[in-house]
Each structure stands twice: as C-alpha cells, then as structure tokens.
Amino acid sequence: AQKVTQAQTEISVVEKEDVTLDCVYETRDTTYYLFWYKQPPSGELVFLIRRNSFDEQNEISGRYSWNFQKSTSSFNFTITASQVVDSAVYFCALSEGRHSNSGYALNFGKGTSLLVTP
Amino acid sequence: DADVTQTPRNRITKTGKRIMLECSQTKGHDRMYWYRQDPGLGLRLIYYSFDVKDINKGEISDGYSVSRQAQAKFSLSLESAIPNQTALYFCATRDGDWDTQYFGPGTRLTVL
Numbered sequence: 001a002q003k004v005t006q007a008q009t010e011i012s013v014v015e016k017e018d019v020t021l022d023c024v025y026e027t028r029d030t031t032y033y034l035f036w037y038k039q040p041p042s043g044e045l046v047f048l049i050r051r052n053s054f055d056e057q058n059e060i061s062g063r064y065s066w067n068f069q070k071s072t073s074s075f076n077f078t079i080t081a082s083q084v085v086d087s088a089v090y091f092c093a094l095s096e097g098r099h100s101n102s103g104y105a106l107n108f109g110k111g112t113s114l115l116v117t118p
Numbered sequence: 119d120a121d122v123t124q125t126p127r128n129r130i131t132k133t134g135k136r137i138m139l140e141c142s143q144t145k146g147h148d149r150m151y152w153y154r155q156d157p158g159l160g161l162r163l164i165y166y167s168f169d170v171k172d173i174n175k176g177e178i179s180d181g182y183s184v185s186r187q188a189q190a191k192f193s194l195s196l197e198s199a200i201p202n203q204t205a206l207y208f209c210a211t212r213d214g215d216w217d218t219q220y221f222g223p224g225t226r227l228t229v230l
Contacts, residue, residue, distance in 0.1 A: 097216075
C-alpha cells in the first residue's frame, strides 16, 4: 500500500501565484520523519525540509512554508509568489521507525510536477 | 567536490549484459541506499546497507545485487540487464537513523 500519497500529479501556475502541494501519509509509528525533496529538470534531488512527528509547528523558509497536521496525516508545502525557477517535481517522503523493515529508508510519494510559466 | 558521486552518469547497454553502477561518498556516513526512479512512480528502494557487513534487500531487489566494498563505496549490479530495468538510479547516504538522506546525482540507465 502506498504510504505517501501526492494526489496532484501536475500543477501549472502563472508566475507570482501561490501554490500548495499536498501530501498525505500513512503510518502506525508514533515516531517518524517527513521530508520534502525537489527534483529540477536537471534531475538531482535537492533536500528541502525534514520534520519529526512530535513537532507540529509550521515552518517558513523564505517563499517556502510547510503545514504539518497529524490529525489529518498531512504535510503540505506552499510556495508563495512562485517563480519560473520553482518548476520541478516535488517529492514528499516518509521515514518510519519501529514498523519499518527497510532500514529507515524513505517511502516516497509519486511526486507532483509543478510548472510555473511567466 | 560533491559529497556523493555516482558513476557512470549515463549508460546504454543491451539486454543480457552485466552492468555495475558505482557510488562513493565522502560524508563518512555508515548508511547507504540504492533507489530506482521510474516516471510517475517516485523512488523505490532496491537495497540498503548499515555498514560493510550489513546488507539488506529493499522493496524491489529482484534482478539486482550489491556490494559494500568499504564504508565509502556501495555498488549496484545488474547481473543480466533487461529492458524494464531502464530507469534513473540514485544512491543515497545518511548518518543516523532519522537523519536527512543525501542523494547522488543519479545514473540514467537504458537497457535496449
């Protein structure tokens, strides 16, 4: 079963629009970590954020912000005033502990492809 | 220099050939991972290693093998490549159980 669901396959926005990428996860663990990675057209994976299951504070980093809600098992990512350089595929990922049989490896969602046009 | 390197970056091979993808890291991390990325499927775990003597299968290990030659090196082999192994392969490292995973630049493999 998919442990991380990114329901939006593709999103297209015009520059300066705000955009939110959704991520819903599923786990039986009480201790887990959530991550967001960016994959630009060049192909590398760029780490954006790591959040543990005990820290529900929202986080803001420049134009990026993250909303973690355990009650809805969601970890959504918002880009404010989007720019063309934000065009990429964005992955949400889950790392479990006790119920992991994969060495704390990352369970990735299928990704959301964001296209920002001028 | 990059902390996690992968060679080759691109490879085209034929069905039935044996191929090795190599990963090296200078981060001093014990934990290393191999993932495969297919369009629209995200990344899936092939193998992982906690140290030189500890190697474990991941979700999709069939058709692959690995070797952890040293703390810094983790190689992925396709014993007899087949076309559905065409994908983008990533190596990753991490320090502790919950730490961030750092990825190499990826190897794009095409099996004809």
